[in-house]
Amino acid sequence: MLPRKTIYWSTTLQSVKNSLLLHGGVGSDSSLSAVLHEYARKAFRKDSSLHSVVNATVAMEDDPVFNAGTGSYQRIDGSIQMDAAVMTETGFGSVIGIERIRNPVKLALDVMQKTPHLIMAGDGALRLARLLGYEEYDPDTKKAQEQRAKVMNELDSPEAAKNPRYSPFKRMGDISKLILPEDTVGAVACIKGKFAAAVSTGGATPMLRGRVGDSPIPGAGIFCGTKGAVVATGIGEEIIKHMLCISVYNEIGSKSLPRILQEKASDFEGPVGLIAIDREGYSYFSSKPMAVGFISEEME
Numbered sequence: 001m002l003p004r005k006t007i008y009w010s011t012t013l014q015s016v017k018n019s020l021l022l023h024g025g026v027g028s029d030s031s032l033s034a035v036l037h038e039y040a041r042k043a044f045r046k047d048s049s050l051h052s053v054v055n056a057t058v059a060m061e062d063d064p065v066f067n068a069g070t071g072s073y074q075r076i077d078g079s080i081q082m083d084a085a086v087m088t089e090t091g092f093g094s095v096i097g098i099e100r101i102r103n104p105v106k107l108a109l110d111v112m113q114k115t116p117h118l119i120m121a122g123d124g125a126l127r128l129a130r131l132l133g134y135e136e137y138d139p140d141t142k143k144a145q146e147q148r149a150k151v152m153n154e155l156d157s158p159e160a161a162k163n164p165r166y167s168p169f170k171r172m173g174d175i176s177k178l179i180l181p182e183d184t185v186g187a188v189a190c191i192k193g194k195f196a197a198a199v200s201t202g203g204a205t206p207m208l209r210g211r212v213g214d215s216p217i218p219g220a221g222i223f224c225g226t227k228g229a230v231v232a233t234g235i236g237e238e239i240i241k242h243m244l245c246i247s248v249y250n251e252i253g254s255k256s257l258p259r260i261l262q263e264k265a266s267d268f269e270g271p272v273g274l275i276a277i278d279r280e281g282y283s284y285f286s287s288k289p290m291a292v293g294f295i296s297e298e299m300e
């Protein structure tokens with residue numbers, strides 16, 4: 001049972017074929033859904049779920065409103081390190097802690113399609129990006145600078161010890177309670193019977209340099225197989241502990257998708273959101289407002 005005081009944002013199952021669903025992160029302003037519908041419309045490819053989810057994620061990475069690509073949050077030291085992943089029924093690629101490129105999700109796709117590896121991190125990932133022609137790009141924004149300044153002020157204040165979001169960070173204990181609720185963009189699709197998923201994030205602030213969230217970890221922030229595709233948003237540490245996306249995926253077919261999402265998300269104390277698609281249709285669920293966009297072949 002869900003805690004009674006919690007309000008959830010969800011949809012019932014939408015049974016449509018050849019569709020693409022995207023989200024702008026748990027905590028994102030749901031009035032942005034109109035923007036995401038437009039991104040979905042432009043990203044949709046009738047012949048490829050993989051290209052549809054990557055195109056949609058690139059559009060959100062390029063929009064500074066969202067915490068991915070341009071607009072990614074800064075770490076405590078002021079740096080920006082981004083994580084991204086793509087997954088199909090047969091392939092996976094992700095990048096961890098990538099810096100100074102514009103579209104981490106494109107590099108995740110290149111890891112999957114152009115290297116013998118599944119996951120690339122840090123300076124090796126950056127070297128790969130430059131080898132493949134990714135130009136130097138600074139994803140920093142005024143929004144990220146102001147957000148970090150605010151977090152640093154709050155961490156420094158005498159009240160921080162009493163603030164459940166900050167006191168654990170001061171002790172370097174459980175950092176999960178510190179994390180602000182808006183993060184991560186993601187997309188899932190089923191087109192011509194094939195599933196795909198993509199995710200990208202600037203991380204969940206406040207965070208140390210080198211911290212890795214759920215997004216680039218298969219089974220945690222992303223999962224895709226022959227039964228469906230799932231992407232999560234929320235506190236990366238919590239999502240990893242629950243291996244949230246594979247846990248949702250494993251239940252596909254046993255009950256309705258909305259029910260699976262609701263049951264899995266109700267285990268979380270912190271903000272969490274899920275989007276998923278199976279052979280019956282798509283659904284989403286989040287514990288705070290979350291912008292979502294959608295397109296199907298029928299709507300074109």
Ligand code: GLY
Pocket residue numbers: 183184201202203204212213214215221232233234235236237
């Ligand atoms: N959910 C994104 C992160 O925790 O990094």
